[in-house]
Amino acid sequence: MAQNVVINSVQYNRVDEIHIPLQGSGTARFYDNSEANITSPDIRNGKKAGSDTGLITDTMTEKSAAAYNPSTSDQIITANQYLAEAQTIKAVTYSNTLAAANIANGVTIKVGCSADDDCIVSVTGTLSSPVVSQDPTSRILSIS
Numbered sequence: 377m378a379q380n381v382v383i384n385s386v387q388y389n390r391v392d393e394i395h396i397p398l399q400g401s402g403t404a405r406f407y408d409n410s411e412a413n414i415t416s417p418d419i420r421n422g423k424k425a426g427s428d429t430g431l432i433t434d435t436m437t438e439k440s441a442a443a444y445n446p447s448t449s450d451q452i453i454t455a456n457q458y459l460a461e462a463q464t465i466k467a468v469t470y471s472n473t474l475a476a477a478n479i480a481n482g483v484t485i486k487v488g489c490s491a492d493d494d495c496i497v498s499v500t501g502t503l504s505s506p507v508v509s510q511d512p513t514s515r516i517l518s519i520s
Contacts, residue, residue: 379408420458439463446488468496476502 378390394406412427416435419425425432441461444451446468453463468488479485479501488496510517 379410417456421460474499476500479503 378392381388381391381394392408396404396406398404407426409426410428412425414425414427414432416432418436419432419434420436421434421438423434437457438460439453439457441463443464443466445466453459474485474487474497476499479499481501481504484498484500486495486498489498507520508517509520
C-alpha cells in the first residue's frame with residue numbers, strides 16, 4: 377500500500393518505494409511493506425525478506441530427495457515445505473507370475489487402484505483344476 381511521505385517538509389503522496397543514492401555508487405531501495413503478510417516459515421532456506429516489522433530470515437522446512445513405494449496406506453508429503461530435490465513415486469510393476477493361468481478361476485487381482493475403474497492391472501484367474509503330484513524319490517510336491 378502506498379504511503380504519504382514527508383521529506384524536508386515536502387509531502388509526497390502515494391509512495392510505493394524510495395531510492396536513495398549511496399555514497400560512491402549504487403542505490404539504496406526502500407519498499408513499502410506495510411501490507412506484507414509473509415512470515416519466517418514462508419521463506420526458503422538461505423533467503424531473506426523485508427516486512428513492516430523488519431528483516432525476516434529463512435525457516436521454511438525443506439524436503440530432500442525421497443522415493444515413495446506403492447503401499448496399502450497413504451503416504452503424505454506435508455504442506456508448507458519446499459521440495460528441494462526430486463520426489464520419486466515408484467511405478468507399480470508386476471511379473472509374469474501375475475498371469476490368469478496362475479490364479480484360481482474366478483478370482484480377480486487388482487493392482488494399483490483406489491477404485492474399480494482406475495487400476496493399473498486387473499487379472500481374473502483361469503486356473504480351474506490344479507494337478508498335485510509328488511515325486512516318489514525326492515518327495516517334492518508339485519502343483520500345476
